[in-house]
Amino acid sequence: MEPQHQPPRRRGLTAIDGALALITILLIVQMWLLTATLESYLAGHHEVALPGAIVSGVIFLICAGLYLFVRRVDADARETSRENRRD
Amino acid sequence: MKLFQPESKRPLWKDEFSINRADEQYVSRRQFTKFLVLTSLGMFAGNVWILARSLFRKSPVYPEQNICRATDVPVGGVWLFRYPTEKDACILIRPDDQTYVAYSQKCTHLSCAVYYAPAKNRIECPCHEGYFSVKDGSVLQGPPPRPLPRVVLERRGDQLVAVGITIKEET
Numbered sequence: 001m002e003p004q005h006q007p008p009r010r011r012g013l014t015a016i017d018g019a020l021a022l023i024t025i026l027l028i029v030q031m032w033l034l035t036a037t038l039e040s041y042l043a044g045h046h047e048v049a050l051p052g053a054i055v056s057g058v059i060f061l062i063c064a065g066l067y068l069f070v071r072r073v074d075a076d077a078r079e080t081s082r083e084n085r086r087d
Numbered sequence: 088m089k090l091f092q093p094e095s096k097r098p099l100w101k102d103e104f105s106i107n108r109a110d111e112q113y114v115s116r117r118q119f120t121k122f123l124v125l126t127s128l129g130m131f132a133g134n135v136w137i138l139a140r141s142l143f144r145k146s147p148v149y150p151e152q153n154i155c156r157a158t159d160v161p162v163g164g165v166w167l168f169r170y171p172t173e174k175d176a177c178i179l180i181r182p183d184d185q186t187y188v189a190y191s192q193k194c195t196h197l198s199c200a201v202y203y204a205p206a207k208n209r210i211e212c213p214c215h216e217g218y219f220s221v222k223d224g225s226v227l228q229g230p231p232p233r234p235l236p237r238v239v240l241e242r243r244g245d246q247l248v249a250v251g252i253t254i255k256e257e258t
Contacts, residue, residue: 019120024123026127027127041141049138049140049142052137053135056135060130067120067121070117071117
């Protein structure tokens with residue numbers, strides 16, 4: 001079924017699943033970044049701490065943005081389904 | 088900005104406990120997303136903690152400490168001591184007549200006590216077969232991620248004195 005012909009709830013779920021997959025990938029990258037930064041710090045390479053923290057912060061902001069997107073899609077879908085039930 | 092608009096006029100708890108089965112999928116996905124984002128926040132906090140430790144670290148001051156007389160250690164022999172505190176086990180090695188080297192005895196992998204293998208002229212960790220060079224403490228083989236911290240020695244007459252610790256960077 002073409003996306004524009006899917007019911008709103010199904011489209012919403014697809015969008016949320018996509019956002020969830022993206023967040024999962026970002027989390028894996030962030031986890032690797034944390035372990036690599038810690039390893040470098042323990043090895044005496046203190047200069048990697050700043051770029052590590054900046055990149056980790058950017059990843060967190062992207063994740064937070066995706067979470068807001070999920071909340072928005074979720075709210076829209078709930079609203080639509082409520083209207084459909086009323087009709 | 089549309090992204091930050093209020094999501095619904097209806098209280099959220101009415102949707103959280105919805106009687107419609109389809110709504111539950113949304114609730115669980117949203118909660119799972121929130122959990123993942125909080126995990127991301129936790130890892131960001133970890134990175135910030137490492138940054139703070141880097142920015143506010145103090146250069147350690149090492150005391151001078153007599154270890155032993157040079158003649159106390161035979162060629163190919165070792166002398167165990169503790170430096171800079173009683174909790175830090177170290178090993179002094181005399182690989183040849185004129186050479187004395189000392190390292191932390193804690194393996195950089197999982198802190199097992201390393202020992203000197205004179206037959207192969209290397210420092211070995213018995214736990215996971217990590218090998219270190221006697222010359223500079225660098226990793227020759229195995230899982231240790233970093234070289235052994237080296238104790239800086241000075242020879243004052245017949246006395247060997249520990250004056251500091253250096254950490255060799257990986258190449």
